[in-house]
């Protein structure tokens with residue numbers, strides 16, 4: 001049994017110097033553990049898996065095989081950034097799997113939120129397993145486990161998560177971040193030269209935009225979620241709110257309302273903006289976003305996003321609302 005208690009002597013990683021010391025130590029450990037064998041990693045592009053990837057690329061180079069599954073529920077620009085950073089800049093061995101049609105076809109007509117989560121989770125495991133079987137000589141599976149996951153106090157990953165991996169594939173686990181807290185992972189990510197928008201990105205649920213396209217997912221409504229989310233993120237970045245608001249995103253419900261566009265009656269979806277702050281995701285407060293910014297974002301979304309004629313701001317704290325809408 002591996003030890004799962006953070007050593008008391010372990011100093012909190014708060015500076016680039018401490019991060020570099022941690023990295024040097026891990027490089028020795030990882031090379032010792034892995035030797036000349038191959039390691040597999042599911043690389044979502046989230047903070048934890050990205051930091052594990054960067055660390056392993058440094059430690060064992062092309063012996064690491066990263067698998068990035070694009071399930072069609074990622075944010076705008078995310079799959080492209082994974083390819084750019086890891087394949088083009090870090091020269092990683094990256095398998096990019098375009099599984100968009102597979103996932104979206106499986107989700108047709110499925111409206112119940114937990115059922116959607118189950119389908120996305122199960123399909124993810126199937127796709128990853130297929131890719132794993134195509135690789136020869138893999139002996140290790142790397143995972144972005146962090147200390148809160150072990151303590152089971154990390155609500156973001158601990159509850160109804162998608163990230164389970166195949167049980168019948170016999171790999172030894174490689175978990176270099178398992179004693180780190182999130183803020184420490186970010187300091188290490190910085191020291192490894194990962195882009196700031198990857199290291200400091202807001203939490204993003206495993207089922208992705210799938211739980212923000214309410215009810216049965218359709219491709220056109222999913223695009224409305226993706227495009228409106230991209231506008232919201234761009235405007236928050238421009239207005240210095242990135243990093244100050246814990247989580248912000250858009251939701252598109254599965255109903256329409258009437259409106260007027262180009263002097264014509266329209267019958268289209270609303271977009272709901274959610275922006276919250278929290279310490280642990282168990283409770284959350286709503287951000288006081290400047291009204292003029294909300295008006296500007298509304299104008300952009302209603303003119304730039306196809307199929308949308310209204311924008312609403314969700315004023316509900318948690319409780320009584322959850323952070324996500326599903």
Ligand code: XMP
Nearest residue numbers: 156160161162203205206207281322323324
């Ligand atoms: P709720 O909606 O439960 O969300 O208030 C709390 C935090 O958890 C994230 N969340 C998820 N994360 N898989 C995940 O990995 C999920 O199925 C999931 N559902 C919610 C949510 O984004 C928020 O940060």
